[in-house]
Amino acid sequence: MKLLKTLILSGLLLSAPASADVLADKNCGSCHRLKPEEIEKSFTGPDLHYSGNKFQPEWLKQYLINPEVIRPAGFVTDPGFLPKTDLPPHASSSIEDANALTKELMTLKISTPAPVNPEPLSKGLRAKIKYQFERTFGCISCHQSLNLAGKVRGGISGPSLVNAGNRLQAAWVADLLKTPETYIAKSRMPSYKMEPATLEQFTRFLMTLKKENIK
Amino acid sequence: MLINRKFLLTGIALLIILVTACGQSEQSTSIAKPPTQQEVGEVREVNRQTLQPKIVTVTEETRQTYKWYCSQCHGVKGKGDGINAKFLTVPPRNHTKAAYLETRTNEQLFEAIKFGGLSVGRAPCMPAWGHTLAEDTIHSLVRYIRELCHCEAF
Structure with missing residues:
Protein backbone atom coordinates (compact mmCIF):
# COMPACT_ATOMS: atom_id res chain seq x y z
CA MET A 1 0.00 0.00 0.00
CA MET A 106 -0.03 29.15 -24.26
CA THR A 107 -1.30 26.18 -22.24
CA LEU A 108 -3.36 28.47 -19.98
CA LYS A 109 -6.88 28.40 -21.35
CA ILE A 110 -10.34 28.85 -19.88
CA SER A 111 -12.55 28.60 -22.96
CA THR A 112 -12.81 27.27 -26.50
CA PRO A 113 -14.08 30.21 -28.56
CA ALA A 114 -15.40 29.55 -32.06
CA PRO A 115 -12.98 30.37 -34.90
CA VAL A 116 -13.47 33.55 -36.93
CA ASN A 117 -13.21 33.88 -40.71
CA PRO A 118 -9.50 34.66 -41.21
CA GLU A 119 -10.00 36.51 -44.52
CA PRO A 120 -8.80 40.12 -44.21
CA LEU A 121 -11.59 42.68 -44.55
CA SER A 122 -12.10 44.42 -47.88
CA LYS A 123 -11.05 48.07 -48.05
CA GLY A 124 -14.67 49.20 -48.13
CA LEU A 125 -15.66 47.20 -45.08
CA ARG A 126 -12.56 48.39 -43.27
CA ALA A 127 -13.60 51.98 -43.84
CA LYS A 128 -17.13 51.19 -42.68
CA ILE A 129 -16.06 49.43 -39.49
CA LYS A 130 -13.43 52.05 -38.76
CA TYR A 131 -16.22 54.61 -38.89
CA GLN A 132 -18.24 52.55 -36.41
CA PHE A 133 -15.14 52.08 -34.22
CA GLU A 134 -14.94 55.85 -33.90
CA ARG A 135 -18.51 57.04 -34.10
CA THR A 136 -21.06 54.32 -33.47
CA PHE A 137 -19.37 52.57 -30.60
CA GLY A 138 -16.91 55.25 -29.49
CA CYS A 139 -14.09 52.70 -29.01
CA ILE A 140 -11.47 55.27 -29.95
CA SER A 141 -12.21 57.31 -26.82
CA CYS A 142 -10.34 54.73 -24.74
CA HIS A 143 -8.34 52.65 -27.24
CA GLN A 144 -5.55 53.73 -29.54
CA SER A 145 -5.85 52.55 -33.12
CA LEU A 146 -4.56 53.53 -36.54
CA ASN A 147 -6.40 55.95 -38.77
CA LEU A 148 -6.49 55.52 -42.56
CA ALA A 149 -3.32 57.57 -42.83
CA GLY A 150 -1.52 55.12 -40.53
CA LYS A 151 -1.30 57.53 -37.60
CA VAL A 152 -1.87 56.47 -33.99
CA ARG A 153 -5.06 57.99 -32.59
CA GLY A 154 -7.22 57.48 -29.54
CA GLY A 155 -7.50 57.41 -25.75
CA ILE A 156 -5.20 55.63 -23.33
CA SER A 157 -7.35 54.20 -20.54
CA GLY A 158 -7.83 50.93 -22.43
CA PRO A 159 -5.15 48.74 -23.97
CA SER A 160 -3.76 50.00 -27.28
CA LEU A 161 -5.15 48.20 -30.32
CA VAL A 162 -2.45 49.52 -32.67
CA ASN A 163 -0.87 46.06 -32.79
CA ALA A 164 -3.99 44.02 -32.05
CA GLY A 165 -3.67 42.05 -35.29
CA ASN A 166 -0.30 40.67 -34.25
CA ARG A 167 -1.03 40.35 -30.55
CA LEU A 168 -4.49 38.82 -30.24
CA GLN A 169 -6.28 35.72 -31.46
CA ALA A 170 -9.31 36.60 -33.57
CA ALA A 171 -11.50 33.99 -31.87
CA TRP A 172 -10.70 35.49 -28.49
CA VAL A 173 -11.44 39.05 -29.65
CA ALA A 174 -14.85 37.94 -30.92
CA ASP A 175 -15.58 36.02 -27.72
CA LEU A 176 -14.54 38.97 -25.53
CA LEU A 177 -16.86 41.31 -27.44
CA LYS A 178 -19.67 38.79 -27.19
CA THR A 179 -19.30 37.70 -23.57
CA PRO A 180 -16.77 39.92 -21.78
CA GLU A 181 -17.73 38.39 -18.43
CA THR A 182 -16.07 35.11 -19.47
CA TYR A 183 -12.72 36.85 -19.17
CA ILE A 184 -13.16 39.99 -17.11
CA ALA A 185 -15.44 40.08 -14.07
CA LYS A 186 -15.88 43.85 -14.21
CA SER A 187 -14.42 45.69 -17.12
CA ARG A 188 -14.30 49.44 -17.59
CA MET A 189 -15.52 48.96 -21.13
CA PRO A 190 -19.20 49.22 -21.99
CA SER A 191 -20.93 46.04 -23.17
CA TYR A 192 -22.07 46.05 -26.76
CA LYS A 193 -24.80 43.80 -27.96
CA MET A 194 -23.59 43.53 -31.52
CA GLU A 195 -25.32 41.60 -34.27
CA PRO A 196 -23.26 38.48 -35.11
CA ALA A 197 -22.37 39.86 -38.56
CA THR A 198 -21.18 43.19 -37.10
CA LEU A 199 -19.25 41.35 -34.42
CA GLU A 200 -17.42 39.27 -37.02
CA GLN A 201 -16.59 42.28 -39.18
CA PHE A 202 -15.46 44.17 -36.09
CA THR A 203 -13.13 41.35 -35.10
CA ARG A 204 -11.69 41.13 -38.58
CA PHE A 205 -11.20 44.91 -38.58
CA LEU A 206 -9.26 44.76 -35.32
CA MET A 207 -7.09 42.02 -36.80
CA THR A 208 -6.03 44.42 -39.60
CA LEU A 209 -4.45 46.75 -37.01
CA LYS A 210 -0.73 46.04 -37.01
CA LYS A 211 2.16 48.16 -35.90
CA GLU A 212 3.96 47.70 -39.22
CA ASN A 213 1.14 49.80 -40.73
CA ILE A 214 2.16 52.84 -38.68
CA LYS A 215 3.29 55.57 -41.08
CA MET B 1 -26.98 86.43 -53.57
CA LEU B 2 -25.52 87.20 -50.18
CA ILE B 3 -28.10 84.97 -48.54
CA ASN B 4 -27.24 82.14 -50.92
CA ARG B 5 -23.60 82.42 -50.00
CA LYS B 6 -24.44 82.38 -46.36
CA PHE B 7 -26.43 79.21 -46.88
CA LEU B 8 -23.56 77.62 -48.73
CA LEU B 9 -21.08 78.54 -46.02
CA THR B 10 -23.35 77.22 -43.29
CA GLY B 11 -23.77 74.03 -45.28
CA ILE B 12 -20.03 73.55 -45.58
CA ALA B 13 -19.52 74.30 -41.91
CA LEU B 14 -22.22 71.79 -40.99
CA LEU B 15 -20.66 69.14 -43.20
CA ILE B 16 -17.30 69.65 -41.53
CA ILE B 17 -18.86 69.34 -38.09
CA LEU B 18 -20.78 66.23 -39.11
CA VAL B 19 -17.78 64.34 -40.42
CA THR B 20 -15.49 65.11 -37.52
CA ALA B 21 -15.08 62.02 -35.36
CA CYS B 22 -13.47 61.46 -31.98
CA GLY B 23 -9.93 60.44 -32.66
CA GLN B 24 -8.56 63.60 -34.25
CA SER B 25 -9.14 62.00 -37.61
CA GLU B 26 -8.24 64.05 -40.59
CA GLN B 27 -8.40 61.01 -42.89
CA SER B 28 -11.40 59.24 -41.47
CA THR B 29 -13.90 61.39 -43.25
CA SER B 30 -14.18 59.52 -46.52
CA ILE B 31 -17.62 58.08 -45.87
CA ALA B 32 -20.52 60.32 -46.57
CA LYS B 33 -23.34 58.11 -45.43
CA PRO B 34 -23.41 57.02 -41.80
CA PRO B 35 -24.64 53.46 -41.21
CA THR B 36 -28.18 53.09 -40.02
CA GLN B 37 -28.94 51.73 -36.58
CA GLN B 38 -30.05 48.49 -38.15
CA GLU B 39 -26.78 48.10 -40.03
CA VAL B 40 -24.77 48.39 -36.89
CA GLY B 41 -27.04 46.06 -35.05
CA GLU B 42 -27.94 48.49 -32.35
CA VAL B 43 -31.66 48.40 -31.94
CA ARG B 44 -32.62 51.43 -29.96
CA GLU B 45 -35.61 50.79 -27.84
CA VAL B 46 -36.83 54.01 -26.34
CA ASN B 47 -39.19 53.36 -23.56
CA ARG B 48 -40.79 56.72 -22.95
CA GLN B 49 -41.82 55.63 -19.49
CA THR B 50 -38.23 55.26 -18.34
CA LEU B 51 -37.29 58.62 -19.78
CA GLN B 52 -39.68 60.39 -17.45
CA PRO B 53 -37.85 62.20 -14.66
CA LYS B 54 -37.17 59.68 -11.95
CA ILE B 55 -35.48 60.61 -8.75
CA VAL B 56 -33.01 57.98 -7.65
CA THR B 57 -30.83 59.04 -4.77
CA VAL B 58 -27.09 59.22 -5.10
CA THR B 59 -25.40 56.52 -3.07
CA GLU B 60 -21.83 55.47 -2.51
CA GLU B 61 -22.39 52.99 -5.33
CA THR B 62 -23.27 55.85 -7.69
CA ARG B 63 -20.01 57.60 -6.85
CA GLN B 64 -18.06 54.38 -7.34
CA THR B 65 -19.78 53.77 -10.68
CA TYR B 66 -18.87 57.27 -11.80
CA LYS B 67 -15.27 56.73 -10.73
CA TRP B 68 -15.04 53.34 -12.41
CA TYR B 69 -16.55 54.19 -15.79
CA CYS B 70 -17.08 57.92 -16.29
CA SER B 71 -13.83 59.19 -14.78
CA GLN B 72 -11.85 57.65 -17.64
CA CYS B 73 -12.82 60.71 -19.68
CA HIS B 74 -14.71 63.05 -17.35
CA GLY B 75 -12.15 62.89 -14.53
CA VAL B 76 -12.43 61.64 -10.96
CA LYS B 77 -14.00 64.92 -9.83
CA GLY B 78 -16.01 65.41 -13.03
CA LYS B 79 -13.96 68.32 -14.31
CA GLY B 80 -13.65 66.84 -17.80
CA ASP B 81 -9.98 66.06 -17.24
CA GLY B 82 -9.86 62.24 -17.29
CA ILE B 83 -6.79 60.47 -18.65
CA ASN B 84 -8.37 60.17 -22.11
CA ALA B 85 -9.43 63.82 -22.27
CA LYS B 86 -6.48 65.23 -24.13
CA PHE B 87 -6.70 62.54 -26.83
CA LEU B 88 -10.24 63.35 -27.88
CA THR B 89 -11.13 65.93 -30.52
CA VAL B 90 -14.26 66.87 -28.63
CA PRO B 91 -13.31 67.51 -24.99
CA PRO B 92 -15.35 65.51 -22.45
CA ARG B 93 -18.02 67.55 -20.70
CA ASN B 94 -16.97 69.28 -17.50
CA HIS B 95 -19.71 68.17 -15.09
CA THR B 96 -18.94 70.93 -12.62
CA LYS B 97 -19.94 73.70 -15.05
CA ALA B 98 -23.49 74.75 -14.32
CA ALA B 99 -23.65 77.20 -17.24
CA TYR B 100 -24.00 74.33 -19.73
CA LEU B 101 -25.61 71.62 -17.63
CA GLU B 102 -28.54 73.76 -16.59
CA THR B 103 -29.46 73.97 -20.27
CA ARG B 104 -29.79 70.15 -20.40
CA THR B 105 -32.84 68.35 -19.08
CA ASN B 106 -32.51 65.23 -16.95
CA GLU B 107 -33.99 63.24 -19.84
CA GLN B 108 -31.27 64.48 -22.16
CA LEU B 109 -28.58 63.48 -19.68
CA PHE B 110 -30.23 60.09 -19.21
CA GLU B 111 -30.39 59.53 -22.98
CA ALA B 112 -26.78 60.61 -23.47
CA ILE B 113 -25.62 58.01 -20.94
CA LYS B 114 -27.94 55.22 -22.09
CA PHE B 115 -27.68 55.67 -25.86
CA GLY B 116 -24.45 57.63 -26.24
CA GLY B 117 -23.56 61.18 -27.21
CA LEU B 118 -24.81 60.93 -30.80
CA SER B 119 -28.33 60.13 -29.65
CA VAL B 120 -28.71 63.62 -28.21
CA GLY B 121 -26.79 65.38 -30.97
CA ARG B 122 -23.57 65.38 -29.02
CA ALA B 123 -20.10 63.94 -29.70
CA PRO B 124 -19.84 60.26 -30.65
CA CYS B 125 -16.88 59.89 -28.27
CA MET B 126 -19.41 59.22 -25.52
CA PRO B 127 -20.40 55.56 -25.93
CA ALA B 128 -23.77 54.06 -25.06
CA TRP B 129 -23.88 52.53 -21.57
CA GLY B 130 -27.37 51.06 -21.88
CA HIS B 131 -26.10 47.48 -22.07
CA THR B 132 -23.76 48.00 -19.12
CA LEU B 133 -25.61 50.06 -16.55
CA ALA B 134 -29.10 49.46 -15.17
CA GLU B 135 -31.62 52.24 -15.75
CA ASP B 136 -31.79 53.10 -12.06
CA THR B 137 -28.01 53.42 -12.00
CA ILE B 138 -28.21 55.82 -14.94
CA HIS B 139 -30.92 57.84 -13.18
CA SER B 140 -28.72 58.07 -10.10
CA LEU B 141 -25.77 59.17 -12.27
CA VAL B 142 -27.94 61.97 -13.63
CA ARG B 143 -28.60 63.01 -10.03
CA TYR B 144 -24.88 62.81 -9.30
CA ILE B 145 -24.13 65.09 -12.26
CA ARG B 146 -26.65 67.54 -10.78
CA GLU B 147 -24.72 67.35 -7.53
CA LEU B 148 -21.43 67.99 -9.32
CA CYS B 149 -22.74 71.04 -11.16
CA HIS B 150 -24.86 72.31 -8.24
CA CYS B 151 -27.52 72.98 -10.81
CA GLU B 152 -30.91 71.88 -12.07
CA ALA B 153 -32.41 72.04 -15.53
CA PHE B 154 -34.30 75.21 -16.34
Missing part, protein backbone atom coordinates in the same frame (compact mmCIF):
# COMPACT_ATOMS: atom_id res chain seq x y z
CA LYS A 2 2.76 2.39 0.95
CA LEU A 3 4.59 1.45 -2.22
CA LEU A 4 1.47 2.17 -4.24
CA LYS A 5 1.14 5.59 -2.63
CA THR A 6 4.76 6.40 -3.33
CA LEU A 7 4.32 5.24 -6.89
CA ILE A 8 1.26 7.42 -7.42
CA LEU A 9 2.95 10.41 -5.79
CA SER A 10 6.12 10.11 -7.79
CA GLY A 11 4.04 9.54 -10.90
CA LEU A 12 2.16 12.76 -10.21
CA LEU A 13 5.36 14.66 -9.63
CA LEU A 14 6.96 13.31 -12.78
CA SER A 15 3.92 13.93 -14.90
CA ALA A 16 3.81 17.60 -13.85
CA PRO A 17 5.32 19.47 -16.77
CA ALA A 18 8.83 20.60 -15.99
CA SER A 19 8.21 23.93 -17.72
CA ALA A 20 5.45 24.80 -15.23
CA ASP A 21 8.23 25.97 -12.97
CA VAL A 22 9.24 28.60 -15.48
CA LEU A 23 6.32 30.85 -14.53
CA ALA A 24 7.14 30.40 -10.84
CA ASP A 25 10.88 30.87 -11.43
CA LYS A 26 10.27 34.14 -13.17
CA ASN A 27 7.84 35.20 -10.46
CA CYS A 28 5.10 36.01 -13.01
CA GLY A 29 2.44 35.31 -10.40
CA SER A 30 3.47 38.23 -8.23
CA CYS A 31 1.92 40.66 -10.73
CA HIS A 32 -0.28 38.45 -12.93
CA ARG A 33 -3.20 36.14 -12.25
CA LEU A 34 -2.17 32.73 -13.58
CA LYS A 35 -5.03 30.58 -12.26
CA PRO A 36 -8.77 31.15 -12.58
CA GLU A 37 -9.23 30.37 -8.87
CA GLU A 38 -7.09 33.35 -7.86
CA ILE A 39 -9.74 36.04 -7.63
CA GLU A 40 -9.43 37.81 -4.34
CA LYS A 41 -5.97 39.19 -4.84
CA SER A 42 -5.69 42.40 -6.74
CA PHE A 43 -2.97 42.12 -9.30
CA THR A 44 -0.86 44.95 -10.67
CA GLY A 45 -0.63 43.40 -14.13
CA PRO A 46 -3.16 42.03 -16.61
CA ASP A 47 -4.69 38.57 -16.13
CA LEU A 48 -2.71 35.82 -17.83
CA HIS A 49 -4.80 32.79 -16.84
CA TYR A 50 -6.26 32.77 -20.36
CA SER A 51 -3.05 33.61 -22.23
CA GLY A 52 -3.54 30.56 -24.45
CA ASN A 53 -6.87 31.92 -25.59
CA LYS A 54 -5.77 35.50 -25.96
CA PHE A 55 -2.29 35.81 -27.42
CA GLN A 56 -0.56 34.83 -30.61
CA PRO A 57 2.50 32.80 -29.52
CA GLU A 58 4.93 34.58 -31.84
CA TRP A 59 3.90 37.97 -30.49
CA LEU A 60 4.12 36.70 -26.89
CA LYS A 61 7.65 35.47 -27.45
CA GLN A 62 8.75 38.75 -29.05
CA TYR A 63 7.08 40.69 -26.23
CA LEU A 64 8.94 38.72 -23.59
CA ILE A 65 12.24 39.38 -25.32
CA ASN A 66 11.56 43.01 -26.14
CA PRO A 67 8.49 44.36 -24.29
CA GLU A 68 6.34 47.00 -25.95
CA VAL A 69 3.88 49.36 -24.29
CA ILE A 70 0.31 48.04 -24.54
CA ARG A 71 -1.31 50.23 -21.92
CA PRO A 72 0.04 53.76 -22.34
CA ALA A 73 -1.38 54.81 -18.96
CA GLY A 74 -0.18 51.66 -17.21
CA PHE A 75 -2.42 48.84 -16.03
CA VAL A 76 -4.82 50.98 -14.05
CA THR A 77 -6.34 49.16 -11.08
CA ASP A 78 -6.82 52.29 -9.02
CA PRO A 79 -10.55 53.09 -8.77
CA GLY A 80 -9.58 56.74 -8.60
CA PHE A 81 -8.16 56.19 -12.05
CA LEU A 82 -4.92 58.03 -11.72
CA PRO A 83 -2.28 57.22 -14.30
CA LYS A 84 0.60 55.28 -12.87
CA THR A 85 3.60 56.73 -14.54
CA ASP A 86 6.04 55.24 -12.07
CA LEU A 87 5.45 51.62 -13.10
CA PRO A 88 8.68 49.92 -14.13
CA PRO A 89 8.79 48.52 -17.68
CA HIS A 90 8.19 44.78 -18.08
CA ALA A 91 11.32 42.69 -17.59
CA SER A 92 12.85 41.34 -20.78
CA SER A 93 13.84 37.68 -21.09
CA SER A 94 16.45 35.73 -22.97
CA ILE A 95 15.33 33.87 -26.11
CA GLU A 96 15.40 30.51 -24.29
CA ASP A 97 13.35 31.84 -21.38
CA ALA A 98 10.92 33.53 -23.75
CA ASN A 99 10.43 30.23 -25.59
CA ALA A 100 9.80 28.33 -22.37
CA LEU A 101 7.50 31.00 -20.95
CA THR A 102 5.51 31.27 -24.18
CA LYS A 103 5.10 27.50 -24.34
CA GLU A 104 3.80 27.45 -20.79
CA LEU A 105 1.58 30.52 -21.11
